[in-house]
Amino acid sequence: MFNISGAGRLVGDPELKVIKEVLSVTTFTVVSNRYDPKGDNNQTADFVDVKCWGKRGQAIAEHMSKGDGIVFNGSLNIEKWKDKDSGQNRSKAVIVISDWEFPVV
Numbered sequence: 238m239f240n241i242s243g244a245g246r247l248v249g250d251p252e253l254k255v256i257k258e259v260l261s262v263t264t265f266t267v268v269s270n271r272y273d274p275k276g277d278n279n280q281t282a283d284f285v286d287v288k289c290w291g292k293r294g295q296a297i298a299e300h301m302s303k304g305d306g307i308v309f310n311g312s313l314n315i316e317k318w319k320d321k322d323s324g325q326n327r328s329k330a331v332i333v334i335s336d337w338e339f340p341v342v
Contacts, residue, residue, distance in 0.1 A: 243269065243308075244340060247302065248266040248268050251294075251301055253294065268283065293337065309334045311332045
């Protein structure tokens with residue numbers, strides 16, 4: 238497992254899903270810009286899928302929306318599944334947040 242610290246802006250409003258009465262997960266995508274190392278002042282945008290479980294995720298869903306900044310700590314997880322249409326194996330990287338805060342402006 239890789240520990241991740243990051244910051245970015247929400248691409249869309251967070252989605253809260255209640256799985257059981259006492260279990261919920263909030264999902265959203267974060268974008269972060271980085272400059273091209275060649276020094277050409279070109280920016281590249283990285284988009285990352287994020288999950289946050291329980292009350293911390295509920296707080297994100299309640300207090301944050303598209304365009305808001307977020308600073309977070311978490312772990313990098315690889316989700317794997319079989320595509321229903323093609324039957325091929327699929328995977329994607331997801332950051333699972335353990336702690337977060339509003340960025341200092």
